Amino acid sequence: MNIAIIDYGAGNIQSIRFALERLGYTADFTSDAARIREADRVIFPGVGEAGSAMEKLEDSGLDQVIPGLTQPVLGICLGMQLMCRYSEEGETRGLGIFDMEVRRFPKGLKVPQIGWNSIHRLKGPLFKGVGEGAYVYLVHSYFAPLSGDTIAGSEYGFEYSAALGRDNFMGVQFHPEKSSKDGAQILRNFIEMEP
Secondary structure: OOEEEEOOOOOOHHHHHHHHHHOOOOEEEEOOHHHHHHOOEEEEOOOOOHHHHHHHHHHHOHHHHHHHOOOOEEEEOHHHHHOEEEEOHHHEEOOOOEEEEEEEOOOOOOOOEEEEEEOEOOOOHHHOOOOOOOEEEEEEOEEEOOOOOEEEEEEOOOEEEEEEEEOOEEEEOOOHHHOHHHHHHHHHHHHHOOO
């Protein structure tokens, strides 16, 4: 299994690598378009600010590569948000894989939301073997609203998308690599799902 983790200077990629190693997989950190296109699975991580992360993708040309991928692709945290059309953070144009606007949590809610939260209304093979109400680890100040692409929800003042899915693209707002056994199961599901 050839797994590529996109390395564009905006991701906590070591923790993802270690989580995959615990599952018995090795991953290739790369910003090389050809290696990304040839991979069996692609993980698109991200931490930090949306505008600067998108600039790094544009500078490397990866903003043109990622939307054209045909193998299973998993965006994590900021990676999922950048897969959307637009983010209020830095008024950032995203990759447009998911046709939605990422918004900041409204005043009155403490941001960032940090810690464990439950996910529910789980849909699709990414959540095989994961129970309704499973707890995952989140750190975020911006959220994707509920939409037809929502494959898991969570609540922080109101319900939002904890995970998105469209065709071969999936995204999770939480950090599966930091989410104990359920996070490990989600990563395993992603690696082992039918393409």
